[in-house]
Amino acid sequence: MGSKERINRLKEQTRVNILDAAHDIVKDEGWQALSMRKIADKIEYTAPIIYEYYANKEAILLELTKKGFMLLACRMQEARNKHTDLGEQLEAMWLAYWNFAFEEKEYYQLMFGVEMNCCIMDEILPPGSNPFDIAAGPIAQLMGISDPDDDRVCTKYYTYWSIIHGLISINIVRKGTSDEINRQILKDAISGITRSLSN
Amino acid sequence: MGSKERINRLKEQTRVNILDAAHDIVKDEGWQALSMRKIADKIEYTAPIIYEYYANKEAILLELTKKGFMLLACRMQEARNKHTDLGEQLEAMWLAYWNFAFEEKEYYQLMFGVEMNCCIMDEILPPGSNPFDIAAGPIAQLMGISDPDDDRVCTKYYTYWSIIHGLISINIVRKGTSDEINRQILKDAISGITRSLSN
DNA sequence: TTACTAATTTTACAGTGTTAAATTATTTAC
DNA sequence: GTAAATAATTTAACACTGTAAAATTAGTAA
Numbered sequence: 001m002g003s004k005e006r007i008n009r010l011k012e013q014t015r016v017n018i019l020d021a022a023h024d025i026v027k028d029e030g031w032q033a034l035s036m037r038k039i040a041d042k043i044e045y046t047a048p049i050i051y052e053y054y055a056n057k058e059a060i061l062l063e064l065t066k067k068g069f070m071l072l073a074c075r076m077q078e079a080r081n082k083h084t085d086l087g088e089q090l091e092a093m094w095l096a097y098w099n100f101a102f103e104e105k106e107y108y109q110l111m112f113g114v115e116m117n118c119c120i121m122d123e124i125l126p127p128g129s130n131p132f133d134i135a136a137g138p139i140a141q142l143m144g145i146s147d148p149d150d151d152r153v154c155t156k157y158y159t160y161w162s163i164i165h166g167l168i169s170i171n172i173v174r175k176g177t178s179d180e181i182n183r184q185i186l187k188d189a190i191s192g193i194t195r196s197l198s199n
Numbered sequence: 200m201g202s203k204e205r206i207n208r209l210k211e212q213t214r215v216n217i218l219d220a221a222h223d224i225v226k227d228e229g230w231q232a233l234s235m236r237k238i239a240d241k242i243e244y245t246a247p248i249i250y251e252y253y254a255n256k257e258a259i260l261l262e263l264t265k266k267g268f269m270l271l272a273c274r275m276q277e278a279r280n281k282h283t284d285l286g287e288q289l290e291a292m293w294l295a296y297w298n299f300a301f302e303e304k305e306y307y308q309l310m311f312g313v314e315m316n317c318c319i320m321d322e323i324l325p326p327g328s329n330p331f332d333i334a335a336g337p338i339a340q341l342m343g344i345s346d347p348d349d350d351r352v353c354t355k356y357y358t359y360w361s362i363i364h365g366l367i368s369i370n371i372v373r374k375g376t377s378d379e380i381n382r383q384i385l386k387d388a389i390s391g392i393t394r395s396l397s398n
Numbered sequence: 399t400t401a402c403t404a405a406t407t408t409t410a411c412a413g414t415g416t417t418a419a420a421t422t423a424t425t426t427a428c
Numbered sequence: 429g430t431a432a433a434t435a436a437t438t439t440a441a442c443a444c445t446g447t448a449a450a451a452t453t454a455g456t457a458a
Contacts, residue, residue, distance in 0.1 A: 036415060046438055048416080057415065076333045086337045087393050093334055094359060094389050098366075134275045135292055138285045151380065159384055160293060162365030167297075167357065181350065185358050190293050194286050235446060245407055247447080256446065 015053050017043045019067070022060055026106045061110065068107030075100050132157055142194070160190070214252045216242045218266070221259055225305045260309065267306030274299050331356055341393070362388045 021042035025034050036057060040047040054060045079096035083089045101108040136148035139156050147153070167186055220241035224233050235256060239246040253259045278295035282288045300307040335347035338355050346352070366385055 035413085037413090048418095048439090049437060051416070052436085072330065073333060076330060080333065080337070086341045087390075089337045090334070090341075090359075090393055091386075091389055093337075094385070097330065098385060131271065131275060131296065134272060134279065135289070138279070138288045138292075142285045142289075155380055155384055158366065158381075159362070159388060160289075162384070162388075163358070163362040166361030166365030181354055182357075185354055185361070186293070186297060187290075188358070190290050194289055234444085236444090247408090247449095248406060250447070251405085 011053075014043060014045075018050055018053055018060065019063060022064060023106065026110075031106070031109060064107070065110050068104065068111045071104060071107065072097065072100050072111075131161070135160065210252075213242060213244075217249055217252055217259065218262060221263060222305065225309075230305070230308060263306070264309050267303065267310045270303060270306065271296065271299050271310075330360070334359065359389070 018039055021039045022034060025038050025042065036047045036050055039060075040050060050060075054063070075096045076093045079092040080089045083092055133148075136153055136157055139160075140146065140148040140150065140153045143153060143156070145153055163186075167182060217238060220238045221233060224237050224241065233256075235246045235249055238259075239249060249259075253262070274295045275292045278291040279288045282291050332347075334356055335352055338359075339345065339347040339349065339352045342352060342355070344352055362385075366381060366388075
């Protein structure tokens, strides 16, 4: 009666095979190309058996999200444990986070939904209509730089943009966080960066 | 022969009607629910005529993205023109950006792809596995606060997270920006926030 | 009224996620 | 070993999706 266990092991195996197949497809063709039938093809079954293992497509995505968060947690803890100084711990952790986002890009996209259609916008939009063109002027002036396309201006612009876009992302998703706190973070961050421009 | 013009005007009208219908559907049911047939229903036509006005669904999305960027540009310029002081200009502009993201949430989601599946994660993930749990400890210690769930710790955590997530988002999308510059921004930002913890 | 052109719809195709029924394979009981 | 019962897997089907070609209707010009 050990066959029962062997079969259970096999079932557990196809459970992870499904996840792996999904991950592979996404790595090759992107999230949009992921379909139940493609997963089935990859694990050499037909589509309906997937529903024996996962309730639906969303459940698969959720499982992958979970896996992604666990992986990220590992990397961050690993990085933290390499240092004793608190400041160094923080820097190492955030660097690990950063690296995870690019090394496991597919996971990060799933976890935080980074797709964006703003890539080609620069060419399509009328000149002066994208946020950069509008903000770069004042930033350059404050820095005492004449050319708004100077790298130092770009850097500062992206610093602004990052924190604001990041905050917005959190807020659109995690509606829990109090609006008052966020406005405070935003104002602090903006004035902080703005102050740093004059140095 | 003025009927030619009237007809052209009508055609132009249904062109915007299509865009408006799409926007309405998204506002009611989200981006995922947007379909050609639903748009057609709303403008009281059948689906194929939409292709007389837009090449495909993506073209509609692109047009809406464009519209979103123009709207954002207006709001930012409006805000800037209300001030003469450069610092105030910047703050007003970014605040306008912030407000746009929430007032025109659908546009912002389309422009910057903020969907995210990390909402429910807190409950599903094993305790201590999400980035907050990992980072909050050192942050609290550095701030001399014993409770990692203290609001002040949260605020600082989100400041970190915002800028890092924002930077990653840009980098995943705009592969143009040099990696060296970004690492510099990241390190600067992290050490800047870290320094501010001790105050 | 007839011929032609433009506008619109019907039909169709290939794809999606998902469910129910039919089929095949495997295990159990005799 | 054969028959019955159960599990594993597939086929068929449904309601969608975006999109293209063909058929139809409406409107204009001769």
